[in-house]
Amino acid sequence: MIRVKICGITRDSDAELAVQLGAHAIGFIFYLKSPRYLPIEKAREIRQKLPPFVNVVGVFVDEDPQTIKEIAKLVSLDFIQLHGKESPWVCEKFFPRVIKAFRIKDEKDLQKIPDYKGKVSAILLDTYVKGELGGTGRVFDWRLAIKAKKFGIPIILAGGLNPHNVVSAVKSVSPYAIDLSSGIEIAPGVKHPFLLKELFKNLKGL
Numbered sequence: 001m002i003r004v005k006i007c008g009i010t011r012d013s014d015a016e017l018a019v020q021l022g023a024h025a026i027g028f029i030f031y032l033k034s035p036r037y038l039p040i041e042k043a044r045e046i047r048q049k050l051p052p053f054v055n056v057v058g059v060f061v062d063e064d065p066q067t068i069k070e071i072a073k074l075v076s077l078d079f080i081q082l083h084g085k086e087s088p089w090v091c092e093k094f095f096p097r098v099i100k101a102f103r104i105k106d107e108k109d110l111q112k113i114p115d116y117k118g119k120v121s122a123i124l125l126d127t128y129v130k131g132e133l134g135g136t137g138r139v140f141d142w143r144l145a146i147k148a149k150k151f152g153i154p155i156i157l158a159g160g161l162n163p164h165n166v167v168s169a170v171k172s173v174s175p176y177a178i179d180l181s182s183g184i185e186i187a188p189g190v191k192h193p194f195l196l197k198e199l200f201k202n203l204k205g206l
């Protein structure tokens with residue numbers, strides 16, 4: 001099965017079900033303005049209950065690198081996902097445990113990606129929506145994700161994926177991994193067990 005990250009986890013039961021169904025990674029949002037923001041103490045609590053071989057990713061937006069390091073240590077994060085305007089040099093401080101997110105609207109948004117080669121272990125391609133930094137539930141033109149493969153950095157496809165469109169996304173783009181959040185929610189940060197089950201059922205064999 002394609003590697004799957006379930007992002008914006010805020011509840012123990014959602015983490016447990018996602019992992020039981022086969023999620024390879026779960027994401028916690030440490031960006032205060034997000035409706036999916038997770039306090040450090042709660043993140044630690046969820047993290048400590050996870051079995052081995054599941055990666056825990058912390059999502060940050062233009063956060064101070066020292067604060068990121070402290071949170072990463074406290075929560076035992078496996079990867080840092082940088083979702084703001086972080087430069088290649090900021091990313092490099094966390095290499096190889098770092099993923100850089102790019103919000104994509106058109107071909108111009110791909111131009112900066114090569115500068116990150118060798119400084120991040122993957123890029124996450126998400127949808128550009130004015131005034132929103134992530135978790136938009138909107139899809140971008142997947143032909144741009146296919147074009148981004150030429151940079152030779154593993155691609156995590158995100159943005160508006162849900163149990164209905166995920167098979168077509170994986171077949172069209174063949175990304176390294178996929179990332180979902182709002183497409184499997186009933187409210188921000190609250191995953192829907194039925195949608196989670198539908199997602200992994202549909203991904204079987206991919």
Ligand SMILES: O=C(O)c1ccccc1NCC(=O)[C@H](O)[C@H](O)COP(=O)(O)O
Binds near residue numbers: 008136138179
């Ligand atoms: O989800 C958020 O609220 C969020 C806020 C600020 C920065 C990043 C955020 N999410 C990061 C993710 O990795 C999401 O899973 C990604 O944007 C895809 O979201 P969706 O379109 O809802 O599947």
